[in-house]
Amino acid sequence: SRTGVIEAILADCKSPDDVVEIARVMVAESKRALITRVSPQHVEVLKQAFGEDKLEWNSRARTVVIHDGTPAPRTGGIVGIVSAGTADIPAAEEARVVASEMGCETVTVYDVGVAGIHRLIPALHKLKATKPGAIVVAAGREGTLPTIVSGLVDAPVIGLPVSTGYGAGGGGKAALLAMLQSCSTLAVVNIDAGFVAGAYAARIANMIAAAYTRGREDRVEQEGK
Amino acid sequence: SRTGVIEAILADCKSPDDVVEIARVMVAESKRALITRVSPQHVEVLKQAFGEDKLEWNSRARTVVIHDGTPAPRTGGIVGIVSAGTADIPAAEEARVVASEMGCETVTVYDVGVAGIHRLIPALHKLKATKPGAIVVAAGREGTLPTIVSGLVDAPVIGLPVSTGYGAGGGGKAALLAMLQSCSTLAVVNIDAGFVAGAYAARIANMIAAAYTRGREDRVEQEGK
Amino acid sequence: SRTGVIEAILADCKSPDDVVEIARVMVAESKRALITRVSPQHVEVLKQAFGEDKLEWNSRARTVVIHDGTPAPRTGGIVGIVSAGTADIPAAEEARVVASEMGCETVTVYDVGVAGIHRLIPALHKLKATKPGAIVVAAGREGTLPTIVSGLVDAPVIGLPVSTGYGAGGGGKAALLAMLQSCSTLAVVNIDAGFVAGAYAARIANMIAAAYTRGREDRVEQEGK
Amino acid sequence: SRTGVIEAILADCKSPDDVVEIARVMVAESKRALITRVSPQHVEVLKQAFGEDKLEWNSRARTVVIHDGTPAPRTGGIVGIVSAGTADIPAAEEARVVASEMGCETVTVYDVGVAGIHRLIPALHKLKATKPGAIVVAAGREGTLPTIVSGLVDAPVIGLPVSTGYGAGGGGKAALLAMLQSCSTLAVVNIDAGFVAGAYAARIANMIAAAYTRGREDRVEQEGK
Amino acid sequence: SRTGVIEAILADCKSPDDVVEIARVMVAESKRALITRVSPQHVEVLKQAFGEDKLEWNSRARTVVIHDGTPAPRTGGIVGIVSAGTADIPAAEEARVVASEMGCETVTVYDVGVAGIHRLIPALHKLKATKPGAIVVAAGREGTLPTIVSGLVDAPVIGLPVSTGYGAGGGGKAALLAMLQSCSTLAVVNIDAGFVAGAYAARIANMIAAAYTRGREDRVEQEGK
Amino acid sequence: SRTGVIEAILADCKSPDDVVEIARVMVAESKRALITRVSPQHVEVLKQAFGEDKLEWNSRARTVVIHDGTPAPRTGGIVGIVSAGTADIPAAEEARVVASEMGCETVTVYDVGVAGIHRLIPALHKLKATKPGAIVVAAGREGTLPTIVSGLVDAPVIGLPVSTGYGAGGGGKAALLAMLQSCSTLAVVNIDAGFVAGAYAARIANMIAAAYTRGREDRVEQEGK
Amino acid sequence: SRTGVIEAILADCKSPDDVVEIARVMVAESKRALITRVSPQHVEVLKQAFGEDKLEWNSRARTVVIHDGTPAPRTGGIVGIVSAGTADIPAAEEARVVASEMGCETVTVYDVGVAGIHRLIPALHKLKATKPGAIVVAAGREGTLPTIVSGLVDAPVIGLPVSTGYGAGGGGKAALLAMLQSCSTLAVVNIDAGFVAGAYAARIANMIAAAYTRGREDRVEQEGK
Amino acid sequence: SRTGVIEAILADCKSPDDVVEIARVMVAESKRALITRVSPQHVEVLKQAFGEDKLEWNSRARTVVIHDGTPAPRTGGIVGIVSAGTADIPAAEEARVVASEMGCETVTVYDVGVAGIHRLIPALHKLKATKPGAIVVAAGREGTLPTIVSGLVDAPVIGLPVSTGYGAGGGGKAALLAMLQSCSTLAVVNIDAGFVAGAYAARIANMIAAAYTRGREDRVEQEGK
Ligand SMILES: Nc1ncnc2c1ncn2[C@@H]1O[C@H](COP(=O)(O)O)[C@@H](O)[C@H]1O
Ligand SMILES: Nc1ncnc2c1ncn2[C@@H]1O[C@H](COP(=O)(O)O)[C@@H](O)[C@H]1O
Ligand SMILES: Nc1ncnc2c1ncn2[C@@H]1O[C@H](COP(=O)(O)O)[C@@H](O)[C@H]1O
Ligand SMILES: Nc1ncnc2c1ncn2[C@@H]1O[C@H](COP(=O)(O)O)[C@@H](O)[C@H]1O
Ligand SMILES: [Mg+2]
Ligand SMILES: [Mg+2]
Ligand SMILES: [Mg+2]
Ligand SMILES: [Mg+2]
Ligand SMILES: [Mg+2]
Ligand SMILES: [Mg+2]
Ligand SMILES: [Mg+2]
Ligand SMILES: [Mg+2]
Structure with a gap:
């Protein structure tokens, strides 16, 4: 929902493969998936799984966003x-x-x-x-x-x-x-x-x-x- | 200001007389004064100073509001x-x-x-x-x-x-x-x-x-x- | 005893060889040995010592059970x-x-x-x-x-x-x-x-x-x- | 229910009058009321309200049980x-x-x-x-x-x-x-x-x-x- | 000494009479005595012992200075x-x-x-x-x-x-x-x-x-x- | 002295070479040197420096004693x-x-x-x-x-x-x-x-x-x- | 026993009467009773019970010793x-x-x-x-x-x-x-x-x-x- | 300023390249740069960047000072x-x-x-x-x-x-x-x-x-x- 809280995948104690799998489901459902606390290994495997252009990696935030091209919604907030x-x-x-x-x-x-x-x-x-x-x-x-x-x-x-x-x-x-x-x-x-x-x-x-x-x-x- | 934070008098470690004095200034300036963490003694002295009808005491909240009859502003919040x-x-x-x-x-x-x-x-x-x-x-x-x-x-x-x-x-x-x-x-x-x-x-x-x-x-x- | 508490080997700060030795004694006595907090190294050495079919490894629980084929007792609990x-x-x-x-x-x-x-x-x-x-x-x-x-x-x-x-x-x-x-x-x-x-x-x-x-x-x- | 947990009145931070009132309701409903962490003042007021013979005070446990003569249930536990x-x-x-x-x-x-x-x-x-x-x-x-x-x-x-x-x-x-x-x-x-x-x-x-x-x-x- | 640290009497856990006695020795030696963490009782007894004009009480600091009229030294600090x-x-x-x-x-x-x-x-x-x-x-x-x-x-x-x-x-x-x-x-x-x-x-x-x-x-x- | 406390070398945060050097002085003075919290590296270097027969290593205690053959004193304690x-x-x-x-x-x-x-x-x-x-x-x-x-x-x-x-x-x-x-x-x-x-x-x-x-x-x- | 540890009565959370009672038993058995953490009330009641001459009160230590005249044993320690x-x-x-x-x-x-x-x-x-x-x-x-x-x-x-x-x-x-x-x-x-x-x-x-x-x-x- | 506090670079959680960059600016401005909590890697990269003779490394203090030859100011303190x-x-x-x-x-x-x-x-x-x-x-x-x-x-x-x-x-x-x-x-x-x-x-x-x-x-x- 627009004002509700986002679902995200906490990569911290999950294997890269588990993260890929959960992300696939989430992208299928919601067009975009947010993954937090990613390690470089997570990023590597995610890149291979989704392709580099489907993936926004913020190395300082340690986040990855996967999307199918659909832009994030804009609320005006x-x-x-x-x-x-x-x-x-x-x-x-x-x-x-x-x-x-x-x-x-x-x-x-x-x-x-x-x-x-x-x-x-x-x-x-x-x-x-x-x-x-x-x-x-x-x-x-x-x-x-x-x-x-x-x-x-x-x-x-x-x-x-x-x-x-x-x-x-x-x-x-x-x-x-x-x-x-x-x-x-x-x-x-x-x-x-x-x-x-x-x-x-x-x-x-x-x-x-x-x-x-x-x-x-x-x-x-x-x-x- | 309307959305800003209220000024209040923390009665906790102030003498009843000090509280009365500060409250007087505040009522003069802002029409209403909010006093928090009041003891029964504070309430007693405040009643004498301002008159019981100028004073809203919430014994469970341990608050007193002094006012000159002016109602609290309404923001719609x-x-x-x-x-x-x-x-x-x-x-x-x-x-x-x-x-x-x-x-x-x-x-x-x-x-x-x-x-x-x-x-x-x-x-x-x-x-x-x-x-x-x-x-x-x-x-x-x-x-x-x-x-x-x-x-x-x-x-x-x-x-x-x-x-x-x-x-x-x-x-x-x-x-x-x-x-x-x-x-x-x-x-x-x-x-x-x-x-x-x-x-x-x-x-x-x-x-x-x-x-x-x-x-x-x-x-x-x-x-x- | 049936309702009593189980003896178990806490592998945490024991060498794999020590664990094998204690487990041997326990299996000899009680038919089954429960080993907790095992590392992958413990598991490797235990597999070699007892044979893979004598060994139930639960990787998420970090436990190993060694047994001589005798099933665990059933209490109805x-x-x-x-x-x-x-x-x-x-x-x-x-x-x-x-x-x-x-x-x-x-x-x-x-x-x-x-x-x-x-x-x-x-x-x-x-x-x-x-x-x-x-x-x-x-x-x-x-x-x-x-x-x-x-x-x-x-x-x-x-x-x-x-x-x-x-x-x-x-x-x-x-x-x-x-x-x-x-x-x-x-x-x-x-x-x-x-x-x-x-x-x-x-x-x-x-x-x-x-x-x-x-x-x-x-x-x-x-x-x- | 028989195995369920008992309702009790925690007297600790309630006035004696509040405790009496809640106890009355509870006795009416359940025949017995258990009150814990009672002070001597609580006991005094409870005695006056219910009569000394309706009241079991355990001074070491700091508990009072009020009852209408109905004995406590016996479960065999x-x-x-x-x-x-x-x-x-x-x-x-x-x-x-x-x-x-x-x-x-x-x-x-x-x-x-x-x-x-x-x-x-x-x-x-x-x-x-x-x-x-x-x-x-x-x-x-x-x-x-x-x-x-x-x-x-x-x-x-x-x-x-x-x-x-x-x-x-x-x-x-x-x-x-x-x-x-x-x-x-x-x-x-x-x-x-x-x-x-x-x-x-x-x-x-x-x-x-x-x-x-x-x-x-x-x-x-x-x-x- | 001029730059050294002052000796003071911590009244906190001393009886008023003990404080008076120690203060007398100190005034005799050093002309002035500083007493800290005084209670109102301490002040009362000190006033009686030394006379009100020999005594500077700071009620907010909870300190008393006893002196024989000699002013505190001035260092220029x-x-x-x-x-x-x-x-x-x-x-x-x-x-x-x-x-x-x-x-x-x-x-x-x-x-x-x-x-x-x-x-x-x-x-x-x-x-x-x-x-x-x-x-x-x-x-x-x-x-x-x-x-x-x-x-x-x-x-x-x-x-x-x-x-x-x-x-x-x-x-x-x-x-x-x-x-x-x-x-x-x-x-x-x-x-x-x-x-x-x-x-x-x-x-x-x-x-x-x-x-x-x-x-x-x-x-x-x-x-x- | 006989009842006094022993001097020892805490190896914990010292380099092996530093430990050897301090131990040499201590053995020269006191015939025996006790070294505590030794790592395997410390032991290796100490063995080379003093010879294995001059060295008692207790691997569980993580201690080494160096001596010139002189036995430890006996007090009867x-x-x-x-x-x-x-x-x-x-x-x-x-x-x-x-x-x-x-x-x-x-x-x-x-x-x-x-x-x-x-x-x-x-x-x-x-x-x-x-x-x-x-x-x-x-x-x-x-x-x-x-x-x-x-x-x-x-x-x-x-x-x-x-x-x-x-x-x-x-x-x-x-x-x-x-x-x-x-x-x-x-x-x-x-x-x-x-x-x-x-x-x-x-x-x-x-x-x-x-x-x-x-x-x-x-x-x-x-x-x- | 001579080197063993003394039995003592910790008065802290006992009523004066309880302390008197325990002390009586102890004096009967051991000639002397040591009571620690006594309050002034404890001392008052103990004095009445045993008589002032049978009682050594150390107000700074907050201890009382009751005895029947028998001196404390001397060990040479x-x-x-x-x-x-x-x-x-x-x-x-x-x-x-x-x-x-x-x-x-x-x-x-x-x-x-x-x-x-x-x-x-x-x-x-x-x-x-x-x-x-x-x-x-x-x-x-x-x-x-x-x-x-x-x-x-x-x-x-x-x-x-x-x-x-x-x-x-x-x-x-x-x-x-x-x-x-x-x-x-x-x-x-x-x-x-x-x-x-x-x-x-x-x-x-x-x-x-x-x-x-x-x-x-x-x-x-x-x-x- | 002479009595004011020195600016220093805390190397702890900075990459060697970041440290070099900040140090360059600081040396340009102030002739000298102090870097604290340096790791051996930091030192290596700093040496390459500034030349060994422009660099005072104190390995025990884990500090490096970079300077252009200008000596540190002397205050007499x-x-x-x-x-x-x-x-x-x-x-x-x-x-x-x-x-x-x-x-x-x-x-x-x-x-x-x-x-x-x-x-x-x-x-x-x-x-x-x-x-x-x-x-x-x-x-x-x-x-x-x-x-x-x-x-x-x-x-x-x-x-x-x-x-x-x-x-x-x-x-x-x-x-x-x-x-x-x-x-x-x-x-x-x-x-x-x-x-x-x-x-x-x-x-x-x-x-x-x-x-x-x-x-x-x-x-x-x-x-x-
Ligand atoms: N960096 C984060 N810090 C705290 N919570 C997070 C973070 N990233 C994701 N979450 C939330 O943690 C939950 C994920 O838990 P899990 O089921 O263990 O993946 C979801 O509710 C996420 O929205
Ligand atoms: N994961 C565990 N957590 C707590 N206690 C355990 C665990 N595994 C075994 N124990 C118990 O710890 C004791 C083993 O101690 P130890 O003699 O050091 O092997 C036994 O009483 C075991 O039943
Ligand atoms: N394992 C130990 N635990 C505590 N103190 C030790 C230990 N080993 C040596 N010491 C003492 O630590 C001091 C050595 O300190 P240092 O001058 O740093 O070598 C001496 O007083 C030793 O007696
Ligand atoms: N001041 C004290 N501090 C600690 N332990 C005490 C003290 N006085 C008596 N005891 C010991 O506390 C125990 C008394 O416990 P109780 O049965 O509660 O009276 C005995 O073993 C005493 O020897
Ligand atoms: Mg939870
Ligand atoms: Mg502040
Ligand atoms: Mg223990
Ligand atoms: Mg809650
Ligand atoms: Mg000290
Ligand atoms: Mg020190
Ligand atoms: Mg216990
Ligand atoms: Mg900050």
């Missing part, structure tokens, strides 16, 4: 994706690919750390101008960025903690706890859960897009009467 | 609040009061535990019929309910873990972790963070309501041309 | 095994093999996640019709399934948390805590402890089978008098 | 309750009262610590002679007792960790972990979860009693043919 | 104290009193939360103009403020986590971990350790003041030659 | 080493080698798990007959054994938790906590700290041996007078 | 007790009382913190001169003292972590972990386990005293031949 | 680096290289463990004679050393916990907690955060050096008037 550092990009990209497959236009603002707060403000202004329905903010280490973004925008912010950082609070733990303790209004997903963040943001953005359309249609209906 | 057991009601009610003060209509489905799954399905159908923009699901102990609700509705679900349960995983910990691990698409707030859950849900619901209105208005504009 | 997702199958299968070696008939209901709750109800009805003495429910991530099953069946349910899920509460931690906090009546074993779950379920199922037989025999005795 | 020290008795007694209300005969072996292992063996022999269907073993501090009991009896053992002990691993944590790590076959419930332990044991014991009866009846039926 | 919210003030004030007793001038910037980032920048500019040798930044909940301050000033920043916030990461835990994970250059002290933060800051500030003086003196010496 | 399962032997053996190098006679009782409590009692009787000055008890998983041994012997027992067991409380954690919570009188060392356990036991045993000798000598002295 | 700060004294004193009741002479070195390392060295020299068989070292916060003492003395050191310190690692946690990680040879007991520490030290000291006596006696025997 | 054992040297060296690149002279005191406290005192005297502005003290396992050093010197001490030690509190956890609980005045950085420790120390040392210079200059200015 707009999702912003913001990330703090290089290490946050895989999670951010996973969120972006998922939101895109769910029909959303995605707008990214990468590499605006807390260190570069002067770069953040203008970047956020550009993002706000696109009127995103929801914004995913990926951040590792001390996880400050979602708190700051949520204080500066109207759209609901989804905090996506990333498993960076060593020592106490490392591996995304400090980031997760800091987001749960945030003084701004934030909702969070689990560490590295780019899939959930992207799907949740798309769900919101798609509902907003649908409401806008409904508003227009209701008007027409009424006027038609 | 609709927020669902679902809870599993008696012990979850304070957090659920805190979320409800906040969403209401932020202009939303709130629809509650209380006391539908996992034990009573047969009661849950029809209750959720009624809730879905109200077309909520977002749904807060409060749950303690093993925190299953948000996962189940999110699998059955289209609206984004905010998991609100509640500090019930003794022993290992007690005090809301199992509930929080289970929501972070959920197989459904969920975003979560911290344990007992009814305020954040309500404000986040209202933010989404208000954006959806605003999109609908914008849809209607844009149509008019276009047609007007 | 019936054990149900339920699991939520693909990743839960190794633990579920380990439980199944152990229960089977302890003389029980096993009935499996795999791949009924919380997501697919509509598939769960009819599958559980079929399981209930087999009158299981005990049911092992394996579940990872948020570990909801045992709670739901226990609310729908009469037989005692053993919650078996599985080490799936990344981030906070990952590796089976959220699942374990959620089962300990369950609102349904549940007993649990440790994360990935398929062996213990299977042996515990068989112990119950075998006691029930023995009670039934005793009931019949007592009747005969009495009537014989 | 037998549950053993074993505990290590004085501090474990409240949890053990809570389990005992619950099993008893679920129709079981209960047999207790209290105050046999690991220190007094010489006292344990003969006590367990007496317990085994009663042929219990399941045994609850309550133990705090290092939680050794269930492991030892499970190694000496055939019946399934439910480990019930008790919140005793100070310092690292105190409050029942070491006991819970030790039971989860046990070398014997054990299933466990949460710390201080006497209610769950008792209900789980009764569920098993009642199934065994029912199987025995069914065995006798089936024989009769067959012979009747 | 300058310490900044920044805090985010009302709840952080006790820890911040404890740091301020300690730094002051160690001879430093203290400059405070309170109540500049992350929410109010627009208020923070001008406030920090004023603070920088005073040329502090070190800055203590107290912050609870998600502990963001020290990271931001350290990115904007030259002086070494001491992160002082404060035990605010409920739920996961509450009680100062998220704040501590976030500061340890900070992308800015920060050193931290333990949760609520205002005493250590103040003493550490003063140690740095006093060394800087001493270096300046030494610079002037060396010049004089050299020129004197 | 007696140390018992008890272990529960196969997986506990490396830690137990490390303790044994260290105690032996510190001059003690060592008496081992391996493979007496809690499961085999009937085997334990006679084995402990044999151990007691050797009059050990101290007993190291190595145990993993639920760590019960030291508690039981300490209840049955007079000598001080050193609990040595071993990093076995998977899931919650695995890796020696449950064992450590259970030993700290023990109802018997126990002192413990860290998980897998065979070196410390052996050295501590030897320290006690050597003091007892020395006291005995002193007793005899004092008597002589007195009588000589 | 010597136990040292060292503590760092005022807050460590209750645990240290509990250890001292227990060791004393077990027949040992006790030698205390209190109030030698790490801060006062210059005071520590001479104090330890005095302690060493008394030739203690074992030394209990109580330390809270960062728990350094046992490590340092163990590096300076020959006798086995028992680390006794004390529940002081706030924030991360507070309540004795850092102290316990630091002692488990110690570079010196140490064995530890649980946080605040003064009873265990004292009993363990006495066990060692008594074995040493007994060995000395045995040495003298053996000599006599031999000479007598 | 002096930083002491103290470490306890061999395993602490990588973290200590990382701190040293960073402080050096920030313009400081560095003075090292390595291998003075708590065991070798007699070696520590004279070594610290030598260090104090160099008048360091700040001292980094690296320590693993029980993390005692910073506490002791801070009690003996005037300069602010930065505790740098190192990820050594196995078992409970291993991997630097006990060290971190012990430093946070320290009785001396200490500030700490995260486990293995040599970079932060060095940069923080340099920040302090550079401020002190600058103050001295300012003192001299002010004098000149004043005299010039």
